[in-house]
Amino acid sequence: MPPAAHPNNRPAALLAPAAALLLARIAAAHTAETPAEGFLSGLLHPLSGPDHMLAMLAVGLWGAQLGPPALWLLPVTFPMIMAFGGLAGLLGLSLPGVEIGIALSAIALGGVVLAELRPPLWIAALLVGIFAIFHGNAHGTELPEGASALLYSMGFVIATGTIHLCGIAIGLIHRWPAGKLALRALGAAVALAGGYFLWNTLA
């Protein structure tokens, strides 16, 4: 007799559908904005734009490449300056050419990773900060109406910081010779993607 059909295994067969029922997903039929939705919306927002995501990832990659203190300074600078740009966006101060700035950020940040540039810390922070303003401004103007503001902001900042951390984690491969090459290749990929975004924006 096959093991599955053995009488002693029949209760196990009954457990599977029971487990499936218990693990059923919540039926999210209420699409009106709720606090939970605000946090989730904010959490997902940075992930919704590949241009945003690649630039934030590149910040982490570059920080890992530069090593301490840039390792943590750059991912600290970006969210704060980005939030400042978001504040401006929320107040109706839209930067001109914000999408171009975002595309350029991917090109520039990918490019510095590719070139393994090691400028003084303040220049690196300045570069990251300038581009962070564009990202923040774009997000600030895109804040959905009726959003749960604080929870949205929390989700948004946490997601941004997490993407930086992912970049740092990936960037730690630079400690190996092959990893250095791979990291530079990643930088090239980010820069190329930024070029594609720029072309799409200008077209």
Add this chain to the structure above:
Amino acid sequence: MEHTRLMPRAPAARLLLALLAALAIAPPARAHILLTGVDNLIHALRHLILAPETILTLLAAPLLAGMHGEAAARTAAPAGIAAWTLASLLAFLTGFGADFALSTAVLLLMLGLFIAADLRLDPPITAACAALTGILAGLRHGNAAAGLPIPFAAAMFALDSAILLLVWTSGYLLLRYAPWARLGVRVAGSWMAAIALLYLGWLLRGGTLTH
């Protein structure tokens, strides 16, 4: 011929079936808590828990004090807790209630920046930050207990105070016994400042307070 057993042999499977049966026999739904006043207590207890901006400031203040060592933490903790207690009592007794959303956002921004920048602050300044945090939190949430019977109000204050003590102790101990956490705390501070900036922008845009 082997008969099919209705009950499984394995003890774990029997236990699971028993649990499922217990869940299926739902207890009576006691929805009429309006008569007992418990719903007001629950609302009051939730008042603080569902205020993430207050919770963030209550996390930030002890982290800021903890970053500045034992002397700063020893003066800031009682200052913060005393300020909270007095402000809560004031709000409870007078029924004073105000949003303080803008003030809380500005305070969170300030605390976040102090933490992220790792500025050298004297103990009186960290104590003042803690006291300000306690005052705002107390005034904002103290009146949640207004109208509650005294024992319920006392329970609410006791729970809030316990939460506050736990947060203060955790914040201080984290930095006292895990110096490597300092960097993580600075990153957290930058995130708090960023959250506060976005929240501030939304408030200044004229949004109403919704969590």
